[in-house]
Amino acid sequence: MDTGLSPGSLRAAHVQSMRVYWEDTDAGGVVFYANYLKYFERARTEWLRALGFSQETLRLHADPAQRAMFVVTDTQVRYLRPARLDDWIEVNVEVLRAGAASLEIRQQATRQLELLAAGTIRIGCVAPDTMRPRRMPDSLQQALARQACDPLNPI
Amino acid sequence: MDTGLSPGSLRAAHVQSMRVYWEDTDAGGVVFYANYLKYFERARTEWLRALGFSQETLRLHADPAQRAMFVVTDTQVRYLRPARLDDWIEVNVEVLRAGAASLEIRQQATRQLELLAAGTIRIGCVAPDTMRPRRMPDSLQQALARQACDPLNPI
Amino acid sequence: MDTGLSPGSLRAAHVQSMRVYWEDTDAGGVVFYANYLKYFERARTEWLRALGFSQETLRLHADPAQRAMFVVTDTQVRYLRPARLDDWIEVNVEVLRAGAASLEIRQQATRQLELLAAGTIRIGCVAPDTMRPRRMPDSLQQALARQACDPLNPI
Amino acid sequence: MDTGLSPGSLRAAHVQSMRVYWEDTDAGGVVFYANYLKYFERARTEWLRALGFSQETLRLHADPAQRAMFVVTDTQVRYLRPARLDDWIEVNVEVLRAGAASLEIRQQATRQLELLAAGTIRIGCVAPDTMRPRRMPDSLQQALARQACDPLNPI
Numbered sequence: 001m002d003t004g005l006s007p008g009s010l011r012a013a014h015v016q017s018m019r020v021y022w023e024d025t026d027a028g029g030v031v032f033y034a035n036y037l038k039y040f041e042r043a044r045t046e047w048l049r050a051l052g053f054s055q056e057t058l059r060l061h062a063d064p065a066q067r068a069m070f071v072v073t074d075t076q077v078r079y080l081r082p083a084r085l086d087d088w089i090e091v092n093v094e095v096l097r098a099g100a101a102s103l104e105i106r107q108q109a110t111r112q113l114e115l116l117a118a119g120t121i122r123i124g125c126v127a128p129d130t131m132r133p134r135r136m137p138d139s140l141q142q143a144l145a146r147q148a149c150d151p152l153n154p155i
Numbered sequence: 156m157d158t159g160l161s162p163g164s165l166r167a168a169h170v171q172s173m174r175v176y177w178e179d180t181d182a183g184g185v186v187f188y189a190n191y192l193k194y195f196e197r198a199r200t201e202w203l204r205a206l207g208f209s210q211e212t213l214r215l216h217a218d219p220a221q222r223a224m225f226v227v228t229d230t231q232v233r234y235l236r237p238a239r240l241d242d243w244i245e246v247n248v249e250v251l252r253a254g255a256a257s258l259e260i261r262q263q264a265t266r267q268l269e270l271l272a273a274g275t276i277r278i279g280c281v282a283p284d285t286m287r288p289r290r291m292p293d294s295l296q297q298a299l300a301r302q303a304c305d306p307l308n309p310i
Numbered sequence: 311m312d313t314g315l316s317p318g319s320l321r322a323a324h325v326q327s328m329r330v331y332w333e334d335t336d337a338g339g340v341v342f343y344a345n346y347l348k349y350f351e352r353a354r355t356e357w358l359r360a361l362g363f364s365q366e367t368l369r370l371h372a373d374p375a376q377r378a379m380f381v382v383t384d385t386q387v388r389y390l391r392p393a394r395l396d397d398w399i400e401v402n403v404e405v406l407r408a409g410a411a412s413l414e415i416r417q418q419a420t421r422q423l424e425l426l427a428a429g430t431i432r433i434g435c436v437a438p439d440t441m442r443p444r445r446m447p448d449s450l451q452q453a454l455a456r457q458a459c460d461p462l463n464p465i
Numbered sequence: 466m467d468t469g470l471s472p473g474s475l476r477a478a479h480v481q482s483m484r485v486y487w488e489d490t491d492a493g494g495v496v497f498y499a500n501y502l503k504y505f506e507r508a509r510t511e512w513l514r515a516l517g518f519s520q521e522t523l524r525l526h527a528d529p530a531q532r533a534m535f536v537v538t539d540t541q542v543r544y545l546r547p548a549r550l551d552d553w554i555e556v557n558v559e560v561l562r563a564g565a566a567s568l569e570i571r572q573q574a575t576r577q578l579e580l581l582a583a584g585t586i587r588i589g590c591v592a593p594d595t596m597r598p599r600r601m602p603d604s605l606q607q608a609l610a611r612q613a614c615d616p617l618n619p620i
Contacts, residue, residue: 021510022520023187023503027180027240027369028438033382034178034347038488041344045486049551055487056550059337072343076386082441085182085521086514128338131392176355177365178348182524183593188537189506192499193333200331204396210332211395214492227498231541237596240366241359283493286547333499335492337550342488395492 012092013147014047020087030082036117037075040107043091044121051143058137059128068136069128073102077119087111098144100135101125167247168302169202175242185237191272192230195262198246199276206298213292214283223291224283228257232274242266253299255290256280322402323457324357330397340392346427347385350417353401354431361453368447369438378446379438383412387429397421408454410445411435477557478612479512485552495547501582502540505572508556509586516608523602524593533601534593538567542584552576563609565600566590 018039026032048055061067083089089111097104103123109116125136135141173194181187203210213223238244244266252259258278264271280291290296328349336342358365371377393399399421407414413433419426435446445451483504491497513520526532548554554576562569568588574581590601600606 019507019511021503021507022181022183023189023506025182026177027182027184027366028177028379028381029182029184030441032178033385034344034351037344037347038486041488042484042486045484045551054551056337059550069338071338071392072389074386074388075343078384079382082381085524086510086519131340174352174356176348176352178351182521183534183536185596188540189499189502192502193331196333196499197329197331200396201329209396211492214395224493226493226547227544229543230498233539234537237536240369241355241364286495332491332493333497336487337490337492337494338487339492339494344488 011094013095014043014050014093016043016046016091016093018042018089018091020083020085020089022085024083025085028082030084031087033077033079033117036077036079036109036119039089039091039109039117040077040119040121041072043093043107044105047093051140051147053140053143058140064129066137067128068125068134068140070103070123071126071131072121073124074122075119076121077117079117081111081114081116083109083111083116089116095144095148096120098141098148100141101133103144166249168250169198169205169248171198171201171246171248173197173244173246175238175240175244177240179238180240183237185239186242188232188234188272191232191234191264191274194244194246194264194272195232195274195276196227198248198262199260199278202248206295206302208295208298213295219284221292222283223280223289223295225258225278226281226286227276228279229277230274232272234272236266236269236271238264238266238271244271250299250303251275253296253303255296256288258299321404323405324353324360324403326353326356326401326403328352328399328401330393330395330399332395334393335395338392340394341397343387343389343427346387346389346419346429349399349401349419350387350429350431351382353403353417354415354433357403361450361457363450363453368450374439376447377438378435378444378450380413380433381436381441382431383434384432385429386431387427389427391421391424391426393419393421393426399426405454405458406430408451408458410451411443413454476559478560479508479515479558481508481511481556481558483507483554483556485548485550485554487550489548490550493547495549496552498542498544498582501542501544501574501584504554504556504574504582505542505584505586506537508558508572509570512558516605516612518605518608523605529594531602532593533590533599533605535568535588536591536596537586538589539587540584541586542582544582546576546579546581548574548576548581554581560609560613561585563606563613565606566598568609 024031024035058068091109094106096106105121108118127134179186179190216222244264246264249261251261260276263273282289334341334345368378401419404416406416415431418428437444489496489500523533556574559571561571570586573583592599
């Protein structure tokens, strides 16, 4: 079984680097665990941007019928080692499953070769005004399908 | 001159108590200074609710012409003593000035008789869709004017 | 199987009420999903306080050998319905398992009878200076064991 | 008078670029104002790093007598225009005054040529264990003095 707990997967669709700042830490002297969800989100945003999609553009599309917004429906995260102020970490994005209206993403935060946190995030696509599920725009579905069907990621 | 630096003003329009949690602290072991702006905001929200006004109701009013949202335009805060995890603190709200489309509020965070942080917050009222300034609803203006003109608060 | 997805469990060891403020929301108009981890944490903190334990006192104990800190090692959360600004929500705490150096807690956020989010949180006890696992203080272990073994909570 | 309200000062000691993510926004659809303090802090951290100083190294120095931590004592911020999800913004750092144990910094957040927020931040240096004021390490004082005394910044 692939536990997702070996760092630096070859299959990553995107890797985003970021710094740990004061805002991220708590009185334990390390990154507050809930903030890994923010780190994962940042990496997904940059990954979608690298694919050519801005979430703000999707959300505020001139044609209301075209508007789409992602909502996170499920998160599972293991916190393995603490990150600290000033650390430079990398967060990857790996597409486990890409459906018409939903996504399943595996993500890891690493510091050099150390795995800090690993998780699986499920995401749905909704209409921003009603919060009801809707299919993603075709161009986005196609871009995601190419990533999920990559020979290096045959899920 | 009233520096606002003596805790426990008699003129407070509202006092809100709250606990310091892990999320609020940073690696220095104390509350991250930016979070006092959150504490001040929570106290203002509860103060408006005590006056009978829900910001969510104002923002999403069925009649778009009636929609109103507050935006913070200016904050000045002095951080005097650190608050720590598990502290129970009080945050007050004092109306310095209440105009038709703007407000100036003085706020203090205290722990028992110790002053932790003190600030002045300026707020404008805007239309949520355009972010352009608009007058507050009449009922809200009147409620605020009564607080600013209270004999105990003759500004 | 008990999925934890029926709100208002009779087995809750603690229920904590809280308000949704501006700081909690995101541009989707609803509570940012990562913030449910903060809500769950607040409820656990108040639950421990109700049992007589302050985390700050445990972390900064005069005797370094007695110092203890909780670290979250695993979080699984499902986000079911959005909470909005001004909502008044309840977050419960249910002890699934209480070991000598770890805890497994089930938590739900509800708004009246609606279930908003539900999750399982695993927590370890560490020495604050070394971040190495350590047994919880005996008095805390005993207090937790009573909750996990309560006739209303026979797990 | 230099109000600090013309963007893109020539006198900036450092400019840091960053993206606006979901975590930064609120239900108004724009960046939550308190988060500009986080943006300013990130820029100051990267500025100190560019000068050769890691705050984590200063805070956790092997010799307790050498340990130093910065605490923010005063913040004044004007919020002029809203930033939105996916915006790419620049935050600068300008040294107004560098003393032996304190600093006064002017900062601006801009999006292309638009000024979004501008503020002045006062910072003190303390011993992390006691939170009492202490002089900054000599090497840091000297590095800061060079920036404050730059011919382009003759304050």
